[in-house]
Amino acid sequence: MERQKQSAPNMKFAGAFSVACVLFGSHAGGGFATGNQATQYYVQYGWTAPFMAVLAMALLTLTIRECMIMYNSRGLGSYKELFQNLYHPFDKLSILFDIYFYTMVLCAVGAVIAGAASLLSKTYTIPYAYSVLSIGAILLALTIYGAAMVSKASTVMSMGILASCAVIFMMGINAKLPEISTIFAVRESSSSIYRGILKAFTYAGFQSVVIPTMISCGRSLKSKKEVSRSMMIAFVINSIALVLSVIMLLGWYAEYKAAGEATLPSLFITKQLGKPYVYWAYNISLFLCFISTGVTTIYGFVEKFEKMKVLSGIKKVIIRRIIVSSFIMSLSMGISMAGLDKIIKYGYGYMGYLGIAIIIVPFLTVGYYKNRKYLKEKYDSSSNETNQQLNVSFAENAEF
Template sequence: MEKQQRQATKTMNFTGIFAVACVLFSSHAGGGFATGNQATQYYVQYGWIATVTAIIAMALLTLTIRECMIMYNSRGLSSYKELFQNLYHPFGKFSVLFDIYFYTMVLCAVGAVIAGAASLLNKTYNISYIYAVLSVGAMLLIMTIFGASLVSKASTVMSVGILASCGVIFILGINEKLPEISNIFAVRASNANIGTGIFKAFTYAGFQSVVIPTMISCGKSLKSSKEISRSMMVSFVINSIALILSIIMLLVWYAEFTQAGETTLPILYIAGQLGRSYVFWAYNICLFLCFISTGVTTIYGFVEKFEKAKALSKINKVIIRRIIVSFFIMFMSMGISMAGLDKIIKYGYGYMGYLGIAIIIVPFLTVGAYKNRKFLKEQNNNINNNNINSKSSFAESADY
């Protein structure tokens, strides 16, 4: 009986560990990943080193989130604001830097969603980019105000669809160039820029750290640093595999899609060259729906936060407040989208990645790791002295 209970506990623990790992995977492998634009700009153009720097980036990201979740869970914190106040203590006011980073990054992400969807409509249906931006913006605005809950429920299905179609394209795309893959890698190796490639890996981890609020919220179910470590190890493996597959396919097609001027949506171009129309249209439809889903859920999160702002407190009707906030966010995001997907990912994500390195990656992997180690050691000493308090249950099973 006891053996069965232990087995059931292990199964439940692994389920929780895997579920949290999948949250990071789904957050990473969204519309930006599915276009191939991010991978091209931050990895592929630097040659063979891309496969190595992708692993470095995923290691940096998962190790950083590990420290975030350990700090959050061990201290019984209740918001990302408290998390960064703990990290920066005794300079807690610097936590505002993450607010600036987070909201700017989210606006860039919504701008990228609009730009990506507009580029997709432009290339597939030859709709003018400006008209496509206006159409996508109007669609997102209406769905945010009236249909956000429906889109949220369907977002998982959309995510599975885009991941499945991308997986098929990665395999078919690599197989298509298999006879010449070694020669392509040899040519790309001669153009490799190792130093810049490694710095871009840090930058990539920097802007991907925007998922921290989501991860610490989901990671509350993990009961020890050992479970957190295992979850991040699983996430590191699955994220690395997906990213490397994407990079290898883009590397072998790089010369072709750059010569064709299709760097904005390279995977769309490759899907069109595979000679399988069902793959192209499945990817096309799933990518568009993924863009819409990401845009609506992101904007709705913004709306929920700011519709209760003091500036709008005199407006009694919730729907009016929601419309005002939605209009403001859409105005900002559509303005950003006019720069185009390439520039948003290069400059918007890039500069936020630099900021992320400075205020998230480096602090958590140095000061944060030190504070976590010290805190858990003190908590374990307290337990050994029978000084158990309300927050020590996490530390009791800690394996730092």
């Protein structure tokens, strides 16, 4: 009995940590690993970049915290119900998240194709258009025939890219310590702090596309306290990873900008470090991470739309899957032709602004108020009906 009591806190921590790791894995994927996002949203604005990165992670984790509290406390069954609760009595506004989500996912797949194509172009000097076609063909084939295999291997691929990035960050920072020290000493900046704050909000806005995944994984968290603990862990590990990336890129920014290598700055840095094993480990891991992200994202689309009424006349599942995959791939490849820089600047940027308006601000204001009111009313109601200890503990832990 005593052993069970001791293991309960450990199990709760393990649950909170595992949910935090889902957010970390979603954030620290191929887009993060290229250094392109960090360059466009933080690094180019100077010495305030690390602080703005921390602000963005605070905004994101606080927003997801309110999402999970609302979702779990009310026993909701889908992200659509979540946003209907948030926007109530204007429930139909939940369609705004659908528009945001599907547009953001298409941009993400476009960025995956553009990133992988840029990697092929720079590594093997293959023309960009041919690289896009090659990546599109690989993703289409794997989505139709090998999604399960890629899904199982995605964790290994993600660990590979994270391990590579950790080594690169340490070596890259060490190689540019004088330059980094100078940037912070003279407070070198190319924009106002208000511009940096807007970019932090925008970054949190487009990263909020992970909400459906997070509320699904966060069902295991049984109290407000567990949700808060999980998001605190997520804030810490995501902030550390992003800040290390930003600091390294700050030191190299002038160099890779002058070389015209801002599309894949981390790749440029690994080449300059003069360690072939680090370069190729990163190169291969990044490519596989792009492919993994692309396949799993497209497959999620395919599973949702292959059962549409318009395709109900087609009996063979494989044919329906090919049709849906081909349609999504065509849209994504069209987006990818704009190039990784423009997708992240404009696609992610505009969706980030929309995310601020329909997700970040509403959840941190209206959502916070509704959650607090709902939990208080739930506790008051249960206290009036019974004085059992279970209900007393709800006051302390905000149990769902």
